[in-house]
Amino acid sequence: MPSRSRVRPSRGCTTASASCRASGAERDVIPVVLESARVRLDVPTRADTAAIVAGCQDPDVARWTTVPQPYGAEHARSFVDALVGPGWASDREYTWAVRRSGSALLEGVIGYRTERRDVGFWLAPSARGAGLAHEALELVVAWAFEQGAPDVAWECYEGNTASAAVARAAGFSFTGNGPAVNPGRDGGPTPAWHARRRADGTAASDLSWPSASFAHSVP
Template sequence: MQPVTLESARVRLDVPTRADTAAITAACQDPDVVRWTTIPTPYRDQDARTFVDALVGPGWASDREYTWAIRRPGSTWLDGIISYRTAGRDLGFWLAPSARGAGLMHHAVELVVGWAFDRGAHDVYWECYAGNTASASVARRAGFSYTGTGDARVPGRDGGPTPAWTGLRRADGTAASAQAWPTTA
């Protein structure tokens, strides 16, 4: 598939490029991004270039994973990343510290989930490593139902199983679960 741009009044999603290397590298120095993702650590410019060259472009070309840069309207600066993986119909995302608290991730999730539903997905899955209250808050606010705790689909940086909070949002709007979100989320 050719990359698509998604946008609203609050956020613009387009394809990250090598021009975003500095922004990606800077954001991936944040202890929270390191803690809650499996990015290489320490994260270098070469890692950002490899991400763009080996994951972003091939992901779109193979219809395996669609990755967008999160930007504010009118800005070229990358504030974060959001991806939708087709095999598991699941989301992954992170936001730079300077962009947190502005609602950008909520709007990005709404755009990507709506796009996935428009393309025929009957549901979208979300997970985060247990304890990532910021990610859980975004998912809850975006209408995901909490479906429990289990081993993460994406293993920890050491390759081993990692406990994850999971959620699901259905295209028809029905709740996927009546379970309460963790009290810390």
């Protein structure tokens, strides 16, 4: 069974199953560690800089996300210091590193934003095709439901069939086409596929997934 810690950002370490980071932008953060038999999700740190840079330089990550291009170490450090730490501390956005169980290597990132109740993720090429994104998504969605979220939203730019396959396998209902909530790298609207999964298990829509989204499958 997956292992989850239900904790909130706090001024002190009062939860035995969590640990505090004591310096820099991560002080006062109690990270939530989510685990399954094959995947461990924990908080990215500056020690992950090289892996974050390598992942964000991948052409597919560049194509389907809004990470800066070209992507360098300064971007990775800013991501950790200005987004990850403050996101946890403010209770606005929770960001996890995706690692294989027993490995310290960051092979992806997954995040959940509390106001929009939406989730997004990317994986490095080394982690693709093994079902790791599916497991990571299931862990985060289950945790969000434990916190009381009635549903979780997902979106990807139209044509990102790999991400769509992961969302579909995780039980998300396709809710339609429309502009992405997150604008493109140029700041303009980008056509996107949208989906949602409800905590009560009912379908969020009776729409069918686009036929193009079946180009990938999840092992």
